[in-house]
Amino acid sequence: MIGNLPILSLITFLPLVGAIAVAVLPSRWTRPTALGFALAAWVVSLLLLIGYLPGRPGFEYVETFDWIPVFGIQYKLGVDGLSAALVVLTTTLSWIAILSSFRPIQTRIKEYMISFLILEVGMIGVFLALDLFLFYIFWEIVLVPMYLIIGIWGGANRIYATIKFVLYTLVGSLLMLVAILATAYAYSAAHGGSWVGAFDFLALREFAASSGFAPALQIGAFLAFFLAFAIKVPMFPFHTWLPDAHTEAPTAGSVILAAIMLKLGAYGFFRFAVPLFPDAAHTFAPAIIVLSLIAIIYGAIVALVQPDLKRLVAFSSVSHMGFVTLGLFVFTQQGLQGAILQMINHGLITGALFLLVGVIYERTHDRTLAKMGGLSARMPVYAAVFGFFAFASGGLPGLSGFVGEFLTLVGTFEANPAAAAIATFVMILAAGYLLFMFQRMFFGELSDFFASVGTRLTDLQPIEILTLTPLAALVVVFGVQPGLILRLVDGTVRDTLQSAAEGAPIAVPPAVAVGAVGLIIAGIVARIIWVLLPGHAEDTSGAAPAAIEGGAAH
Amino acid sequence: MSNSLDAYLVLSGILFAIGSFGFLARRNAISMLMSIELMINAVNLAIVAFGAFIPELGAQASVIALMVIAVAAAEATVGLAIVIAIYRNKKTPLVDEYDAMRQ
Amino acid sequence: MARTLVSLLFGLAVMGAVLGIAVVMLVFLGQDWKDALFWVLAAVMIGAGLLVVTMRDIIRCGLAMIVCFGALAGIYVLIGAPLIGATQVIVYIGAISVLILFAIMLTQTKDAPARLVFQTQAGPAAILSVVLAVLIALAISATDWGAATHRVRIATSALSSVLFSDFVLPFEVVSVLLLAAVIGGVFLAKREPGGPS
């Protein structure tokens, strides 16, 4: 059916065509055009999924075009199970996000939709690119529209948040660029200076598997990749941009941020960091597991005390994404599969949660939990849907969140029961913050604040239900039939695991490791002492430090 | 002594240093301009000295020296024109008072 | 009036010192007259150069510069490049110095001489200049220049042949440079009808 059509390019660039169309067409067509193109991309991506035979290792639908032949840089796209799943996730959430923006976004709709469509191009591109250089380009393309979406249509503190988001991400990704280039050069140097395949993921992976990159390069490049991806995921302690960005972003921005953008980092770990540098991956796996565990527990604990609804969900994202990195770096079949499931489920569930937060925010223009209460009576459907997704997020079995989490834990348990035990404790904490949130919002008598909002407090509108229904349906379907995804990504998992299995830890002198840890601890202690000195504490959470935003006020 | 290249070169160096001192220390734009002329002439002295003591450079040296003189003249022309232009704006030839733009 | 006298006396003292050096070298040390002349010219040049950068009255600085360049021209002659010496006299003393003096007149304000001559950073500048001179001198003395021990006299005809063969393009370029400088200079110095007077 799809024959010789360059279907991957079609998916990738349909939104771009859409963006151009939106720019050209008159304003009153903006919304339908944007939605139409997003839906078109979605439909095509579904065709891709139908045509894709699940479970096979390797890449299909590969499209290649010599882009910068001097350095062997290609325009090369291809799908395997993981990218297929994530592409469909992206296209799905994109149209949902666009649809959900119809009502809340009333200013500069054209620019908004253009940004969103370009954002979609970048995200799809990241998932499809099989050339490291191309990957990097898509990776960076994602930044700009998100920057604008948060910065223009965001909340009060949006500029601080968006600049922080971009700068933080940029630091990581630029170092990754250095690593990509160094890797390519190492490949070329090992092939007598020939640049053919130097940026080609498949060639690099094969090289990594057969002879492998030099330990020093592996360490350096892996660290750079790690930083880029860890910031994006985000892993503790690189997560602090996330609550700010989420809190300030418009609803749809938060949705995409949580559902897709965070997956970019996890995908990067899967696709590039581990297969290309297996030895380094093994070397750092213990540290990454520790960081993941910290993220899981710490994110959940901090979520417990968040006064702002969105911030709470944001910290829960930190906790949930910890599972993804945990599952990946234990290098077991179940861990990997769980991590992938967790990626997709987190996309669906947290996306939906942000949509739901947006529902109440749009009506009340406030997200302070302390002001809420008793919504159940006024908005029963909303309460039911919110409860559904809250419990899904909390890992209620039968819904999709559970399977990913549990598989990850099983995989971890295989490798390291103690780590699994620590991670499992998040079940309690997750129940804690989700139920706290749910109770605060929906139970009790209608709060004074809500009462003052009055008639604006209407129950879910059809358009909102329309955006939430597919997500809910998928949450149930994947909860009951996770095999749909598991079989799809089976090949990817095998590939990744095989690459990982070939790695062995690089010997790091104990002195170096101890020194590094000591340095970090010393840094933390120094920072704490510094903050404890009078006048250095940041009392207001997330308020823009004048130095960052104010620039040069002299 | 007058037969030593080093002597001329050192002399040129000293003149160059004097010129740079003037440039660094004087306030008046025209004084600074004159200091630059000193420096350029110091260079010229070095060039001519090279020409005088290194046979294969002889002919070139004179030509280069001539060119340098011409360049210095051109620079002086432009420089003085700029000095006059800014004097019309600022009413002072003292360079350290031209600090409207800083940091 | 007393000021003029003091400077006059100072000038005479310098001249006396210079002549004294010459006499001492010629008579007592028995050196070549060329050496003596070199010393004299060098002393005059450096002395005048120092005056250029230290004197308070900028017009006198200009005059000192003429003296300095005159001495330099003498050195050129001494070193065997009379053509350059001549050019030096014509271009510098005849043109540039006059130009500078005109500029001084044009930009002279009454209170200017009364105010500080030097920047606040004159001290560091002096130190830096001395360091620079020492560095250059050290470098020069430490270098083997591959130079002849005797001066080579260049015939003017050789010079002209070089100028119009190997160096014809630079020659043309210099003319363009001068043209550009003139056009620009005229534009900049030209008084605008609406501009500040």
Next chain:
Amino acid sequence: MSVWASLIPALVGLPLAGFLITAAIGRRLDKSAHWIPVLAILTVWFIGSLLALDVLTGTAPLLQGSADTHGYAVHLFTWIPADRFVVEVGFVIDPLTACLLIVVTTIGLLVHVYSIGYMSHDPGYWRFFAYLNLFMFSMLLLVLSDSWLVVFVAWELVGLSSYLLIGFWYRKRSAALAAKKAFIVNRVGDVGFALGIMAIWLNTGALDGIHTLNIRESIEKLLAQGDANPIPLFATALLVFAGAMGKSAQFPLHVWLPDAMEGPTPVSALIHAATMVNAGVYLVARANPLFAAAPSSLVIVAGIGIFTAILAASIAMTQTDIKRVLAYSTLSQLGYMFAALGVGAFTAAIFHLMTHGFFKGLLFLGSGSVIHAVHDEQDMRKMGGLARKIPTTYATMLIGSLAIAGIPPLAGFFSKDEILGESFKLGFIWVWAIGFVVAGMTAFYMFRLMGLTFWGDFRGPKHIWDRIQESPSVMTVPLILLAIPSVLMGMALGLPFGSGPIKSWLEPVFHEAEVALGHAPAGFELFGIDGALILASVAVAAVGVAIAWRLFGAELLGIQLPARPERVREVSARLSFLYRASLNKWWFDELNHLLFMVIGGRIAYGLWWFDRNVVDGTVNGVGRATVGAGRGLRHVQTGRVQNYALGIAVGLIVMAGSYLILAGR
């Protein structure tokens, strides 16, 4: 697969359908919203009973791979196909499940019917029935599943339904908090259970075949294959037990159950007395091969069980809220069951589970009827003398009380006695001793309840007294129907002593474990040790009842004993510490508040502070330092040419100097 087996999915499917339909359209059905759920449960009860009886009587075929177990099995689909980690969804009815099935479907049906009356005026009528059906679905899934992980799913789903039902009256802050507490405390246990499941998987390489678990063989097989990394069985068993502790509210996870009484009374009856809280018992019984393989873990089970029993009984003695008394009583009885499991008397535990399910369901529904009658008053101090106004409720509750107190020949007597007797005979004298004391306490607090509620004079407002009337028949009929098994069940299942039907039913399930534990099937000696034990426990129950009568009065068969509040005060003053401890539930709520709310909150806020100031502070600090550096460097640009020139000269000299130094080297 037989026709019968193909009906099994309907047991799960009907309540689920009932839930979904009612949730979707219930609001529009309004007061007739109960029809679909009730009919669904009625069908389930019918099918379930048929199947259960089939299994128990041995008419069902032998289960595959089993020599002596009759039952039905059905496989539905593969849920998680993750390489070696495969989770199948399938249902099995073996005798153990059948026992549970009877309890769950019967009480479930009766509670459904009862709720038609009890909830009739509630605006959330349809919601209530939807939730009830959701619970039935989850509970049936729990008992029917053949896979550990599906049991865990059901485990969580009953938790969810429990949460929804406890918080049913969500406008009440206390209800909302209680619901949250129940869920979170349960989650603590679930962490253990989840880890236990992982350990089981790692030890056996599979998660299905829950009813044919043969842990030692599986481990040996895996070891032989060389791909096992077994987790110590002791740890595995305890992790599974942790799950059971949460759901069955065993110390120290017992704190949620009394609070759960914030839910409507039918919920308390169904979930928090008769079915869900028994899931822990079921789980441990189900995992009996695992526990039998690690006998030391059973000691811990017994210890925690019997400690919970006495702890809860001691609290029940002083509580004034009628439902809370029953809740602590439930805790106490669950403690018995765990004690039974711990000593290896699995059958006795299940027996008690069944009888307790009926009479505790009866007691709760009865208390609901009481509360209904006194217009939603739950404080027993404002009741009294109700026997005259609501005789049916009174009569049935009296039966229930006698049953739980262990007065022969009611159901409780048989099952409780079996527990105590087995503990004694299996050498767990300490379990028996404590259980013995608890038996007395049980009798005491139950008759304290009866006395305060039904006998003596009404202590509430007059206008309420005037309007008290018996509940409608839709409520009383279930009470009566529950009273019947409360009376007869013990005799039916427990006689003859030591070899009643319950023994033979469950024999195939527990046989191997009992053999592994070295329990020789001892004969029953009515005129020996067993008889003595029976006599002792009946006596202690009688003493308990007598003391209660003495203190709180009685009105039985026309004989009236007056209540003596002054004696109560006196006794409580004399036992001041114990009294206060009991009244304040041994301060567990306060302890938890301190540990989790105060200290935990400090930690959470501390971490948040850390996040803002140290983690984010470092990020912002880097940014600020960068900008600060820029601001400092700005001043290099002074605007004065000579400063610039000086800078250039310095640069030149530094460069030239370093060149000279390097070149001269």
Next chain:
Amino acid sequence: MSFQDLVTIAPLVAAILTAAAILVVDLVWPGRSAPALAAAFIGLAVTAALVLTVGSTDATAFGGAYTVDHLTTFLDVLFVSVIVLTILFAPDYLLPRSLPVAEFAIVLVFALTGAMLIAASTDLLLLFLGLELMVLPGYMLAGYHKTDAYSTEGAIKYFLLGSFSSAIFLFGLAFVWGLTGTTRVDAVAAALATIVAGQAPLSAGLAMGLAFMTTGVAFKMAAVPFHYWTPDAYQGSPTPITGYLSVGPKVGAFALVLRLFVEALGPLAHWWLPVVIILAALTMTLGNLVALTQDNVKRMLAYSSIAHTGYILVGLAAYAGGRVEGLDGLLFYGAAYAFMNLGAFAVIAALQKRAGVTSSLETFAGLGRREPLLAVLMTLFLLSLTGIPPTAGFFAKAYVIFAAVQAGGPLTWLAVIAVLNAAAAAFYYLRVVVYMFMRDPADDAPAMQHGALLWGGLAAATTLTILFGLFPTTILGLVSAASDAISTIAR
């Protein structure tokens, strides 16, 4: 001087004649801009055509003093483009301030002549003269708004420091000349090669010359700590001229570096490499750090241009570190930087069409609403300057970093410093975007009408900025051919 020589320097002659033609036209139609512009464009078109024609074959003229090779052609085309764009952007700014266009064009074309001369010179003296011919018009242009105090202040600072550095440069040149005994670049290289081969340590005089020349060149390219003139001169100059100054003399200075350091002083590469590394690191870092705190966009871009010098120097360092890709990167970066920076300044100039509009950040507030197209273009240029793909700036940055990574060793760290700087730089570039799109305008200034020339120039700059990023292959071929012309390192 043979006829062949004349043919070879035909582009140069054409450029000079263009200046003359404009002069004549201005005499005929005094004060009118259209004829002058026409003359300029025709002349520049002819020049460009001649550059391409002559550049089709390698040639030398004047006894090896003047060379036409791929490097010459590449740079010449670049210079002509820069001048054309500058002239396109200028009228909209100059005319409202009643500044004559003709003189502007003349002086600019003289500067072009100087730059082209640098690109083609293989003679030390010619290089010096070319440099002077390039920068002298620069001084004048900086002070072109001669009734404006800022413009003249910038000009005098630029001039004084420029002359100072020229003198220093000349001194160094004299030393090198005296030691090698020749002015021809290839001969210098050969002589130095023997000197270096003979005595391992650098002779003191050569070291001195190297230091002095480095200072002079570093000044022209605005490398830290010789950059001081840049912010003041850029800020003071009329905006289109700032655009030119930030591009023309800088790329010209790098052309000088290529001819002088890469070609003539190539044998000393391992001596000047550490200096280049240090200069690059300092330049990037200081430029970016100070730019972070600027409120005036022109001044900010001035510091940004300093930072970009640092990035370009990374390419040079990579070459000195043994990778010819470094030169490719340098050239590519120069070209990419030229177009994106000119574009950015063109937008500022367009905003300042109404006299009295400052270039402070506030001017940009709400631009996205007021003049969306300009705002979008500005965003593109700023993103390119930041190095966000798929723009020219990204590929340029990636290329120099790639070269540094290939060279390895300390240069890897230089690459890391470069990317960290790039990340920090994003802050101030994006700040402008913040003002354009996320702030409300300070006043209700109406949208301005912009001339067709400006739009044309912006279109060209935009196209090139995108094309360089999306399809760099063609350009890559050109730059590698150009760098091969002078590189002594095999590819």
